[in-house]
Amino acid sequence: MTGRVVLRTGLLATAVLALPLIFMPDRDFANTGAVASDDKSGATHKSGTVHSIPGEFKQAGVCARCHVVSVLEWSVSGHVAAETNCRNCHGESRGHVENERNEVKPDHLPRGEAIARQICADCHQTGCPTTLRSQSCQKCHHVHALINPSEPATSTTVDSRLEQLLSRWKQFENRMAEAEQYVSLQKFQAAQVVYRKALELIPGNHSAQRDLDMCIRRLNPELPGFVVVGRDFDSPTGLPREVRVVDLDVSMLLGSPGEFDIGRDELPDSRPAHTVRVAAFYLGQYEVTQSQWQEVMGDNPSVHQGPDFPDASRMPVDHVSWHDCQEFLRRLNARISGAGFRLPTEAEWEYACLAGGVKMTAGSDPASSPDRFAWFRSNSLLLGRSEQSFLPIDAYAPRPVGMKQPNRWNFYDMRGNVAEWCSSLVRPYLYDAEDGRESVSASGMRVVRGGSFSDAAVSLNPAGRHSERPHRRLRWNGFRLARDVPHVPPTGGVTGDSE
Amino acid sequence: MACEFSRRRLLCQGANAALAAGIPLTGALADTNTNPKPIDEYRRSGMLYRRLGGTDLFVSALSFGSHINSAHRVKVKHGSTLDKRGQDRRDRHIARAMDYGVNMVDTYENAGQWQPLAKLVSSRRDRVLVSMCRQFPEFVGANIDDAARLFGHVDLYRIYVGDGDHVDDRILEDWDAMRRAKQAGKVRAIGISTHSERMMVSALDELEGLDYIMFPYNFIHARADYIDVLPKAIRQQVGLIAIKPLAAGSIVKLDPKAPPGSTPENTQVQLYRGNNRPLLPAIVEKLTESLKRLPDESLCQAALRFVYSQSFITSAMPGMFQAHEVDDNYAALQRQLELSQVELDVLDAARMLCSARGPGWLPAHYRWLDQHWRV
Numbered sequence: 001m002t003g004r005v006v007l008r009t010g011l012l013a014t015a016v017l018a019l020p021l022i023f024m025p026d027r028d029f030a031n032t033g034a035v036a037s038d039d040k041s042g043a044t045h046k047s048g049t050v051h052s053i054p055g056e057f058k059q060a061g062v063c064a065r066c067h068v069v070s071v072l073e074w075s076v077s078g079h080v081a082a083e084t085n086c087r088n089c090h091g092e093s094r095g096h097v098e099n100e101r102n103e104v105k106p107d108h109l110p111r112g113e114a115i116a117r118q119i120c121a122d123c124h125q126t127g128c129p130t131t132l133r134s135q136s137c138q139k140c141h142h143v144h145a146l147i148n149p150s151e152p153a154t155s156t157t158v159d160s161r162l163e164q165l166l167s168r169w170k171q172f173e174n175r176m177a178e179a180e181q182y183v184s185l186q187k188f189q190a191a192q193v194v195y196r197k198a199l200e201l202i203p204g205n206h207s208a209q210r211d212l213d214m215c216i217r218r219l220n221p222e223l224p225g226f227v228v229v230g231r232d233f234d235s236p237t238g239l240p241r242e243v244r245v246v247d248l249d250v251s252m253l254l255g256s257p258g259e260f261d262i263g264r265d266e267l268p269d270s271r272p273a274h275t276v277r278v279a280a281f282y283l284g285q286y287e288v289t290q291s292q293w294q295e296v297m298g299d300n301p302s303v304h305q306g307p308d309f310p311d312a313s314r315m316p317v318d319h320v321s322w323h324d325c326q327e328f329l330r331r332l333n334a335r336i337s338g339a340g341f342r343l344p345t346e347a348e349w350e351y352a353c354l355a356g357g358v359k360m361t362a363g364s365d366p367a368s369s370p371d372r373f374a375w376f377r378s379n380s381l382l383l384g385r386s387e388q389s390f391l392p393i394d395a396y397a398p399r400p401v402g403m404k405q406p407n408r409w410n411f412y413d414m415r416g417n418v419a420e421w422c423s424s425l426v427r428p429y430l431y432d433a434e435d436g437r438e439s440v441s442a443s444g445m446r447v448v449r450g451g452s453f454s455d456a457a458v459s460l461n462p463a464g465r466h467s468e469r470p471h472r473r474l475r476w477n478g479f480r481l482a483r484d485v486p487h488v489p490p491t492g493g494v495t496g497d498s499e
Numbered sequence: 500m501a502c503e504f505s506r507r508r509l510l511c512q513g514a515n516a517a518l519a520a521g522i523p524l525t526g527a528l529a530d531t532n533t534n535p536k537p538i539d540e541y542r543r544s545g546m547l548y549r550r551l552g553g554t555d556l557f558v559s560a561l562s563f564g565s566h567i568n569s570a571h572r573v574k575v576k577h578g579s580t581l582d583k584r585g586q587d588r589r590d591r592h593i594a595r596a597m598d599y600g601v602n603m604v605d606t607y608e609n610a611g612q613w614q615p616l617a618k619l620v621s622s623r624r625d626r627v628l629v630s631m632c633r634q635f636p637e638f639v640g641a642n643i644d645d646a647a648r649l650f651g652h653v654d655l656y657r658i659y660v661g662d663g664d665h666v667d668d669r670i671l672e673d674w675d676a677m678r679r680a681k682q683a684g685k686v687r688a689i690g691i692s693t694h695s696e697r698m699m700v701s702a703l704d705e706l707e708g709l710d711y712i713m714f715p716y717n718f719i720h721a722r723a724d725y726i727d728v729l730p731k732a733i734r735q736q737v738g739l740i741a742i743k744p745l746a747a748g749s750i751v752k753l754d755p756k757a758p759p760g761s762t763p764e765n766t767q768v769q770l771y772r773g774n775n776r777p778l779l780p781a782i783v784e785k786l787t788e789s790l791k792r793l794p795d796e797s798l799c800q801a802a803l804r805f806v807y808s809q810s811f812i813t814s815a816m817p818g819m820f821q822a823h824e825v826d827d828n829y830a831a832l833q834r835q836l837e838l839s840q841v842e843l844d845v846l847d848a849a850r851m852l853c854s855a856r857g858p859g860w861l862p863a864h865y866r867w868l869d870q871h872w873r874v
Contacts, residue, residue, distance in 0.1 A: 269682060377640060390577055390637035393672065445707065454640055454676060458683045466679060469707075474672055 060086060062097055065206040082123060089119050098277055112138075172201040176208060183211070188218040188238075214238035223486040224338030226252070226282075237280050239485060246336060250292060250481060252282040253410055255348060260357035262350050263429050264463035273463070276431050278351045283344055284480035286401040286412050287316035287420065288328075296331050303475040304397050308382075314400035316418045316478040322446045322470035325421050325479045332481075343423040344482035345438055346447045346465065347431050353415065353450065353462040355408035370457045373405045374416030380453035393475070398453045415460040418478030419452040426467035445469055452476035540810075546600030547832055549813045552738030554688045554710050556654065558603050558628060558814045560807050561828050563596050564742065565607035565632070566818030573611075577634060580611030590619055592819055597627065599829040603655070605630040605816060617649045628654035632692065633673065635659075640676040647685040656680070657690040657713060665701035674706050681708065692742065694868060699728040703735055711738035715868065716812060717746050718805040718846045719853050719860075733811055744806045744815040745799055747865045753786070753849050754798035782855060786848035792841045798849060799824075800831035801842045808836045 060071040063086045074084075087093070091107030098104075110118055116137045127133050131140070175198035182191035195212035199205060217238035221228050226243035233240055234256050241254045257280040263273040291313035294300050303319045305312040320328075325343055333339035344352070351357070371379055380396045402412045414420075425437040425444045436442060445467040451460040454476045468477065539550040539557075547560040571585020581589060593604055593616075604620070604627060606612045613631075620627040629650050633642050639658065646653045658673050660666060666674075677689045690711035691702050699712055712732060714725075716739075732739055745751065790798060806815040819825050838846075853860040858869035 267682070390634060391641060392636040393638040396638065451679075454638065455679060456640065456644055456683070459679050464682065466682065467707075468675065472671060473668070474675055476672075476675075 064204060068202075068205075099275070112136075168201055172198050172205070172208075175201065176211075179211065179215075183215070188215040191215045192219065210236070225336040225340075225483075225486060226338075234280075237485075239280060242285075243282060245481075248292060248295065248332070248336070250288070251285040252481065252483065253285050255281045255283055255352050255409075256356070258351075258356060260351050260354060262347055262431055262463070264461065267461065267463055267465070269465045270429065270463045272429060274430050276347050278347055280485045281344070281348055282483045282485065283348065283352050283411065284482070285406075285410060287418055287478050287480045289313065289401055290315055290317045293317040293320075293328065296328055296335070301473065309397070311400045314402075315398055316401055316413070318398060318418050318478050319473045319475050320421075320478060321473045322421050322468070324473070326440065329481075338486040340484045340486060342482050342484070343421055343479060345433060346422040346424040346449060347433065348482060349414075349420065349422050349449045350462055352409060352411055353407065355411075370415065370460055373407065374451075374457075374460055375399050375404065375413070375453045376416040376451060376455055376457055376460055377453065378457065380416075393454060396453050398476070398478075415450050415462065416455070417453055419448045419455075419466065419476055420450050421477060421479040422447040422449055423482075426465065443470075448477060544600055545829070545833060546602075547807070547836075548600075548602070549810075550738075551655075551688060551740075551813050552710050553736030554738065556628060556688055558738075558740075559601045560814055560832060561596070561599075561601055561803075562603035562630070562740070562814045562816045563593055563601055563605060564816040564818035565605040565612075565630075566747075566820075567612075568820045575611060577636075578607075586611075586615055588820075590615060592822060592825055593619060595822060595825050596819065596829075597623070599825065601829075602626060603628040603630055603814060603816075605632075607632045613646065613649055620650075624651060630655040630657070632656075633658045638676070639673045640680060643677070643680040643685050647680075652684065653686045655688045655690060655711065656686045657692050657711070660691045660693050660698055660702065662693055662695040662698060664695070664697045666698070666705045671705070678708050688738070690738070690740075696725055696728050699725075700731065703728065703731050703737065709735070709737050711740055711813070713740045713742045713816070715743040715746075716741035716806060716809075716815075717744050717750070718802050719746055719750070719850050729811060738813045739811055741806045741809075741812045741815045743817075743868075744803055745817050746860075747862055747868075748818070749853075749861050749865075750799055750802050750849070753852065753860070754790070782848065782852045786845070786852055789841065789845040789848050793845055796831075796834075796842070797827060798845060800827055801838070801845050802849075803828055803831045804834065804836070804838060804842065805846060807832060808838055 060067075060074070064071045067086075074086075089108065089110065090096075093106040093108075095104035096102075096106045113135055116135050120137050128137065128140070175194050179191045179194035179198065182188070182194060192212060192215040195208050195215060198208045199212065202208065214235075214237055218233060221233065221238075221240050223240070223243065225246055226240075227246055228240040229242040229244050229251070230240070232242065234254055237254075237257065239254050243252050243254075244250065245252065255278065257278060259275050259277045261273045262276045263270040265271045265273050290300050290302050290305060293302075294313075300317070301319045301324065302312065302315070302317050304315055309315060322343075329341050329343070332341050370376060375398060377396060380398065381391070382395055382397050398417045401417065404413065404416075406412045407414055423438055423440070424447045425439070425442055426447050427435070427437045431437075446469075448466045448468050449464070450462075451464065451466075468474065541548055541557070548557040549560060550556070551558050567579070567581050567589065568585055571581045571588070572579050573582050580586075596604075604616060606616055606629075616629065620629065629646075631646050631653050633639050633656070637645075643653060643656055646656070656677060658670070658677070660670050674689075677686065680686045681689050688710035690709060690713065691699075691706070692713035693699055693702070694715050696714075699714060702709060702712065712728075714728075716725075729739075786798075793801065803815055803817065806812055817824075817828060819828065858866040861869055
């Protein structure tokens with residue numbers, strides 16, 4: 001019981017002593033140079049506009065999104081000026097940063113005397129300046145060295161500061177609740193104003209910032225290079241679910257940000273299944289067709305065209321190499337405002353194919369026979385060829401896009417028809433977008449996903465990984481477009497009101 | 500009779516010694532960077548088993564080839580098959596070979612051949628490696644599915660890639676389908692067969708996941724060095740399976756001790772009897788004399804032992820039409836693998852004889868091979 005009281009008192013003291021920082025958001029701490037930006041810390045595409053974040057929050061980077069109090073402690077103690085940062089004690093902790101469900105602990109979590117021995121002693125080599133002790137610093141100091149022994153907090157100041165802090169926190173919570181009500185009523189202009197006020201109370205709060213961004217997008221849903229189709233918006237991000245590429249008849253759907261388990265342990269090249277995080281992206285609802293290719297490139301390399309294929313213009317382009325796709329994207333990006341078109345990563349592809357994460361092997365579920373949603377070898381025979389024996393590959397062909405049922409996210413032909421190039425180099429799992437496998441300039445085999453009209457049903461597994469040399473053209477390889485979410489206007493630049 | 504020192508012998512024996520010792524090949528056979536893994540092998544009940552390249556398959560040094568006896572051949576729409584008597588004979592020979600420990604059986608012309616083999620191996624499927632070739636013109640993916648349905652899975656599947664200089668788009672498409680089938684677990688090892696060294700080199704460069712190559716390899720042909728392809732294949736851990744180890748049966752006809760009843764296909768070649776008197780009496784004399792010094796071994800056995808002794812060859816795959824051929828080919832494995840000087844002399848004499856005869860030492864429909872085998 002006593003321990004709990006002490007702990008509670010310690011936390012309260014921690015919070016109270018953080019108040020000056022909250023009230024002085026522009027307090028200028030020495031820039032230690034220990035930048036922990038999103039990129040450096042490995043955070044995966046957590047979008048959000050920066051909103052007058054105090055210096056120590058900038059330095060703490062992604063860590064500050066959750067560990068607000070710890071960052072404050074760190075900054076109050078003066079360790080900020082001593083050129084320390086989170087990684088000095090906790091390591092890179094990429095797994096911890098990327099896993100928002102907190103299932104992965106930081107790389108290092110020193111405890112007890114190890115803190116004094118391994119960390120404090122690095123700088124305080126002669127021991128504590130006050131007590132001259134060199135062990136068990138936590139007898140006097142909080143683990144993040146909040147308490148400054150030279151200015152011990154009195155019970156009066158603690159009470160007063162605590163009151164202010166609690167009051168401020170209460171206000172923040174009220175603002176958030178108020179804003180959420182506006183959001184539920186589709187009053188995004190009002191919600192935006194309230195979220196801004198909430199952020200003034202707790203600068204840099206991750207939830208408030210995210211929701212503010214969502215409101216901004218809802219107020220101004222237009223995205224460069226896209227025409228918004230319909231009024232269906234993604235709740236967490238405020239992004240339109242369906243868009244159409246300007247001047248090109250390509251429909252793209254939003255892949256909501258989230259986590260899913262990529263891979264499948266039963267497949268040798270796809271193990272182990274593991275969780276990856278995917279940022280918001282747009283993906284073509286259909287494979288790129290021959291007419292779309294013709295419009296951008298001025299030619300048509302497809303094998304399946306000519307008099308035998310009257311619907312060729314609506315059929316997916318085939319016989320294209322990965323390099324051909326890159327040239328297509330280069331021309332498209334030069335033509336469309338905002339650019340940013342690319343091939344999907346294999347993580348994005350699988351995420352979209354699974355419509356967010358439901359595992360469904362073709363043929364494993366009688367209710368979802370592959371025949372209903374995919375063109376594959378068993379249903380891709382050309383008319384008049386079924387009676388022959390020893391059928392050559394010419395007897396099979398892809399079909400116009402969108403003729404089968406879509407998946408739950410409305411993507412057509414993710415499996416079958418033509419196999420689809422992805423941007424990724426083929427490398428063993430675990431999938432890590434930052435390890436160079438998404439480099440466009442690197443050499444190596446590129447991932448092809450989804451199976452094709454020439455494959456048996458078993459090869460349509462969403463987790464199945466195939467690869468091919470990037471210069472190679474095969475009659476069953478095509479692709480679909482992907483695009484990052486185009487740049488969102490700055491937080492302060494919104495004037496529209498859709499209410 | 501002194502053994503002639505040849506570059507081929509130097510290279511082959513040097514490579515064998517290096518491989519056996521587990522040291523990297525150097526000089527003409529390999530880069531200094533190569534570090535070929537010694538081929539894993541073991542013996543069991545008189546049979547030698549070797550690992551097929553980098554796969555987990557162990558193949559008997561003697562495997563059962565796909566050629567079928569022309570005396571019982573029946574033409575069908577796609578390829579040819581055997582009449583009932585011929586099929587019964589083949590089944591008996593395969594069963595006999597399996598009793599000796601042969602664990603791989605090849606089929607080439609699948610029309611009518613797959614079903615009898617499936618029936619034959621069904622009771623010992625886990626101990627037999629089924630080697631199959633794509634039945635042209637069927638699409639490879641569908642062909643593999645047919646085979647997998649019949650056999651449960653296919654152990655080795657190959658395409659004949661022709662004898663050109665390089666793999667073309669059609670081959671690349673077939674190969675892509677084969678890789679997918681392997682990923683799907685329908686095939687355990689994928690490979691090619693060809694008679695062209697340049698095609699082999701191209702395949703090693705272009706075909707990802709190539710597990711093995713079937714190529715003609717015997718003691719006679721002058722290009723036995725395969726100087727470009729062998730180091731590359733060993734470095735890439737690609738298995739090498741010798742087809743035509745007896746030169747499509749032609750070597751039988753060089754052997755004056757060939758048992759009566761041998762029915763090789765090259766009936767035109769008569770070096771010892773009949774109307775064609777020996778044209779090259781000196782060479783024939785040399786061969787005959789050498790063979791007399793091999794009382795317990797036939798020329799065919801010496802020829803096969805030449806192939807067995809090459810440790811980079813996983814398996815020799817002769818066609819076997821007669822029971823005694825199965826016995827003899829197995830018996831050739833019972834000696835120590837290294838060839839004796841007498842055996843080398845015999846093979847030298849036979850090589851000289853064939854060289855002097857020109858392409859005529861091969862059966863009519865295989866004489867084109869002579870061009871591949873001469874520098």
